[in-house]
Amino acid sequence: MNAPVNASNGGEGVQAENAIELISMNKWYGDFHVLRDINLEVKHGERIVVCGPSGSGKSTMIRCINRLEEHQKGKIIVDGIELTNDLKKIDEIRREVGMVFQHFNLFPHLTVKQNCTLAPIWVRKMPKSEADEIAMKYLERVKIPEQADKYPGQLSGGQQQRVAIARSLCMSPKIMLFDEPTSALDPEMIKEVLDVMVGLAHEGMTMLVVTHEMGFAKEVANRVIFMDEGQIVEANEPEEFFNNPQSDRTKLFLSQILI
Amino acid sequence: MSDHYIRKEDAPLLPPPSSVAGPVHWIRENLFSGWFNSIMTLLAIYVLVVTVPGLVEYLFINAVWDSVDGKACRPAAGGGPNPADWSGACWSFAKAKFGFFMYGFYPDALRWRVDLTGVIGAVGLVLLLIETIPHKRWTAVFMLFVYPVIAYILLSGGMFNLEYVETNRWGGILVTLVVAITGIVVSLPLGILLALGRRSKMPAMRFASVLFIEIWRGVPLITVLFMASVMLPLFLPEGVHFDKLLRCLIGVALFSTAYMAEVVRGGLQAIVRGQYEGAQALGLSYWKTMGLIILPQALKLVIPGIVNTFIGLFKDTTLVLIVGILDLLGTVQTGLTDAKWFSPNTATSAYIFTAAIFWAFCFAMSRYSIYMENKLHTGHKR
Ligand SMILES: Nc1ncnc2c1ncn2[C@@H]1O[C@H](COP(=O)(O)OP(=O)(O)OP(=O)(O)O)[C@@H](O)[C@H]1O
Ligand SMILES: [Mg+2]
Numbered sequence: 001m002n003a004p005v006n007a008s009n010g011g012e013g014v015q016a017e018n019a020i021e022l023i024s025m026n027k028w029y030g031d032f033h034v035l036r037d038i039n040l041e042v043k044h045g046e047r048i049v050v051c052g053p054s055g056s057g058k059s060t061m062i063r064c065i066n067r068l069e070e071h072q073k074g075k076i077i078v079d080g081i082e083l084t085n086d087l088k089k090i091d092e093i094r095r096e097v098g099m100v101f102q103h104f105n106l107f108p109h110l111t112v113k114q115n116c117t118l119a120p121i122w123v124r125k126m127p128k129s130e131a132d133e134i135a136m137k138y139l140e141r142v143k144i145p146e147q148a149d150k151y152p153g154q155l156s157g158g159q160q161q162r163v164a165i166a167r168s169l170c171m172s173p174k175i176m177l178f179d180e181p182t183s184a185l186d187p188e189m190i191k192e193v194l195d196v197m198v199g200l201a202h203e204g205m206t207m208l209v210v211t212h213e214m215g216f217a218k219e220v221a222n223r224v225i226f227m228d229e230g231q232i233v234e235a236n237e238p239e240e241f242f243n244n245p246q247s248d249r250t251k252l253f254l255s256q257i258l259i
Numbered sequence: 260m261s262d263h264y265i266r267k268e269d270a271p272l273l274p275p276p277s278s279v280a281g282p283v284h285w286i287r288e289n290l291f292s293g294w295f296n297s298i299m300t301l302l303a304i305y306v307l308v309v310t311v312p313g314l315v316e317y318l319f320i321n322a323v324w325d326s327v328d329g330k331a332c333r334p335a336a337g338g339g340p341n342p343a344d345w346s347g348a349c350w351s352f353a354k355a356k357f358g359f360f361m362y363g364f365y366p367d368a369l370r371w372r373v374d375l376t377g378v379i380g381a382v383g384l385v386l387l388l389i390e391t392i393p394h395k396r397w398t399a400v401f402m403l404f405v406y407p408v409i410a411y412i413l414l415s416g417g418m419f420n421l422e423y424v425e426t427n428r429w430g431g432i433l434v435t436l437v438v439a440i441t442g443i444v445v446s447l448p449l450g451i452l453l454a455l456g457r458r459s460k461m462p463a464m465r466f467a468s469v470l471f472i473e474i475w476r477g478v479p480l481i482t483v484l485f486m487a488s489v490m491l492p493l494f495l496p497e498g499v500h501f502d503k504l505l506r507c508l509i510g511v512a513l514f515s516t517a518y519m520a521e522v523v524r525g526g527l528q529a530i531v532r533g534q535y536e537g538a539q540a541l542g543l544s545y546w547k548t549m550g551l552i553i554l555p556q557a558l559k560l561v562i563p564g565i566v567n568t569f570i571g572l573f574k575d576t577t578l579v580l581i582v583g584i585l586d587l588l589g590t591v592q593t594g595l596t597d598a599k600w601f602s603p604n605t606a607t608s609a610y611i612f613t614a615a616i617f618w619a620f621c622f623a624m625s626r627y628s629i630y631m632e633n634k635l636h637t638g639h640k641r
Pocket of ligand 2: 056059179180
């Protein structure tokens with residue numbers, strides 16, 4: 001159904017240059033100005049790590065990208081499609097953008113495999129046998145094919161998060177958003193999830209990752225973005241970002257998390 | 260060797276000591292585990308000793324199972340064959356009037372139509388409720404969309420060469436089931452829609468749902484039935500007639516819809532936001548999110564409340580009696596006016612009979628709901 005590689009971005013015929021573009025984006029919660037004039041461009045295949053203190057608006061920013069939150073000013077353009085109130089466009093964007101949450105948000109009443117096949121069957125209208133095949137492929141990829149018929153409640157946290165990643169991948173997204181995917185996990189499970197993410201990164205997936213795992217940032221990120229009080233305060237290559245932070249806020253933040 | 264705690268051979272497998280299992284242990288654990296429980300146990304035994312023999316005597320030993328009229332159920336003073344202080348259930352009354360209690364005044368020769376409707380319904384229900392039987396979807400479509408039409412044609416007649424039977428000749432368990440099942444089948448889906456409406460982001464939807472729910476929930480069912488049977492015809496234009504039973508059916512159905520909506524809303528509120536977000540992030544539309552993710556979980560959580568509403572509805576069907584529709588209780592009361600069957604025991608045993616039938620239906624619903632809850636448990640904690 002999908003057109004070959006380069007021609008499926010909102011019918012414009014050319015691959016949009018940027019995977020994600022935020023232009024002077026602003027958001028308020030009531031009177032509270034959460035996101036202040038955010039400007040960001042993410043190229044196809046780029047991996048970006050977002051960090052910053054709690055409450056700085058990291059989650060809010062990436063949740064705006066697939067319209068889990070609504071922005072009030074400025075533009076968000078995802079793969080050439082501008083995000084407006086047009087439900088069709090929102091659906092189109094959500095089909096192309098996968099998201100992994102801190103608390104997994106798996107569907108507890110469905111088995112692992114059903115979690116993975118649900119969206120392909122109901123959103124992509126894929127035949128069940130094909131969806132099953134794809135689900136198993138990605139479950140193998142995240143190394144838990146043997147859990148396919150269990151329910152999420154019977155898995156460990158790390159396994160659940162890997163199922164959540166597989167579930168997103170089953171929709172063949174072009175862009176993956178991660179909102180602190182490892183911060184609800186016990187230390188020994190963090191690695192198994194990060195390994196999967198590193199694998200994804202090496203395959204060229206466009207990724208926007210909110211995380212405090214600096215090892216991950218150093219290994220795969222093209223850029224690290226630092227947010228504070230709803231603004232992007234600093235953006236740099238990981239090497240520079242960690243060794244030679246520019247702003248005082250970044251220095252303070254780094255000194256706190258790197259101990 | 261000093262590490263004597265390490266076993267060299269397997270320890271033998273032994274039966275549990277009698278203090279852990281066995282009847283003595285059970286009695287001690289469950290009946291005499293403290294002074295309070297012991298007193299309660301003794302009290303309960305006392306109550307049972309006092310009541311059970313009398314009950315057994317009334318219900319079974321003295322009971323009259325076969326007779327052509329109420330004479331056999333009367334003590335000597337009333338002209339019966341029994342001693343003066345005799346009392347016993349008059350089951351022969353229920354037996355003699357059983358057809359009336361089942362069908363009301365539905366013509367004898369046409370009762371096979373009711374039976375056939377019942378048999379199709381029962382088979383369909385069994386096919387639906389037993390999970391190992393396949394083709395659930397088709398059975399459900401049949402039961403929800405085709406069966407009501409078949410039932411209407413069979414019960415009402417007036418087409419396909421079937422003689423027309425007015426609804427005021429319907430009665431007994433037939434009416435009780437028609438009212439209860441219609442109420443149940445209509446109230447669940449409508450209640451779900453209303454619950455969704457009440458939580459909708461659109462103010463107009465929300466307002467309409469709240470208005471509907473609060474109006475119907477704030478009015479006693481008796482009032483609803485009076486409105487439906489007495490007042491509504493006054494508002495209808497001249498010559499427009501629609502059936503009294505149908506009007507009551509709609510009244511009962513909408514009334515329980517309002518209750519159902521609130522039960523379902525309770526379930527919706529228990530679903531965490533992450534479930535909506537997980538579904539939305541995958542690109543599921545509002546209705547797919549609701550139908551595939553939210554409702555299956557929400558409804559499962561409120562199965563006890565849903566069944567509670569069903570059971571309440573089932574028993575409330577007896578209220579149609581006061582607008583002149585003969586449900587099971589109505590036929591029993593009508594039957595009691597038959598002078599031939601007069602005896603001091605007739606009414607009591609007839610009401611016990613009625614209660615037993617109602618109880619059997621309600622208990623079945625309750626058991627099935629427990630079975631469903633266990634079946635749907637998927638090991639996740641909440
Ligand atoms: N639904 C909401 N209504 C009002 N305020 C909100 C809402 N969600 C978030 N906020 C506020 O917006 C700010 C940014 O929240 P956000 O969740 O984006 O922070 P974050 O950077 O992801 O923090 P953390 O690292 O703790 O996840 C916080 O001050 C938070 O209190
Ligand atoms: Mg956050």
